Amino acid sequence: MNTVIIYHFSRRIIVSSIITYQTGRPVTYPVSIYYINGIPYVDYSNRNEYRIPDYFRLDLSLTIEGNLRRNKFLHSSFIFNLYNVTGRENPYSVYFKLEDGKIKSYQYSVIGVPIFMITWLFKLGNYASD
Secondary structure, rough: OOOEEEEEOOOOEEEEEEEEOOOOOOEEEEEEEEEEEOEEEEEEEOOOOEEOOOOOEEEEEEEEEEEOOOOOOOOEEEEEEEEOOOOOOOOEEEEEEEEEEEEEEEEEEEOOOOOOEEEEEEEEEEOOOO
């Protein structure tokens, strides 16, 4: 589920947010280890019996438009973005490894910290008026 919220405080100031939520992807987990002639074998659950944790992300944006005169050659605006506001380490994948006779799990997360960005946008030509 993705939700986009945009609010125009004025013609020059726009605040927006994107909320993303996904249920965890199905995964097959190892459930036990057994040994045959001293060689370890891993026994797995039924295919896709489990799910990795849910994915949630909140992004915020503030846009400040420059001068809005119609007949101007160049228009510019500043865009301030905050990606992954909550700083949640959303799991992308879960890996398992056999270490010292035990199954250890590792979670792979992409961008688990908030990231701040500034963009200076230039537009050529006449500004589209409301």
